[in-house]
């Protein structure tokens with residue numbers, strides 16, 4: 489019965505929701521060392537802390553073998569806390585740079601070779617670190633490709649969208665198609681294939 493924290497992506501704060509929900513005090517705040525303290529003698533592997541963590545930094549394991557595997561995964565995890573501050577598809581907006589309003593769309597797609605506009609719903613924003621970074625999503629596309637985010641439910645009917653987030657693709661003002669639904673980072677190849685199909689059709 490044990491819990492691990494991936495401190496590579498955890499902001500290690502006193503306000504950690506995992507500490508708040510832990511029924512046995514296995515997770516607590518160490519004021520002296522300013523860090524979340526784990527006491528695995530007290531952990532009952534109930535999973536409450538794992539469910540509470542919005543970025544998936546808390547991992548609850550049930551066996552020693554699983555604990556060791558997860559410990560190794562954390563050791564090899566290339567992500568850092570900085571990854572939390574990268575704008576992502578299907579997630580809450582971090583930089584206002586990407587944000588536009590519905591009235592701006594025609595202006596933004598004008599004169600552009602390729603423009604991607606993501607319609608997102610902040611109420612259903614998914615975990616930041618599990619979403620696909622915009623820079624990775626657009627890596628193989630022409631350098632002048634523009635990416636914007638828009639919060640608008642009015643567009644769903646117009647573009648026949650059933651599920652958010654949705655990524656609208658425009659080429660020289662013409663709407664080419666869209667991808668809809670949430671994708672985690674492990675599905676990035678799938679999304680890129682879909683995107684290229686829409687662009688090259």
Ligand code: SF4
Pocket residue numbers: 490491506509510511512513514515530531532533534535536537538548
């Ligand atoms: S799994 Fe349950 S008991 Fe263990 S640290 Fe998390 S909340 Fe506490």
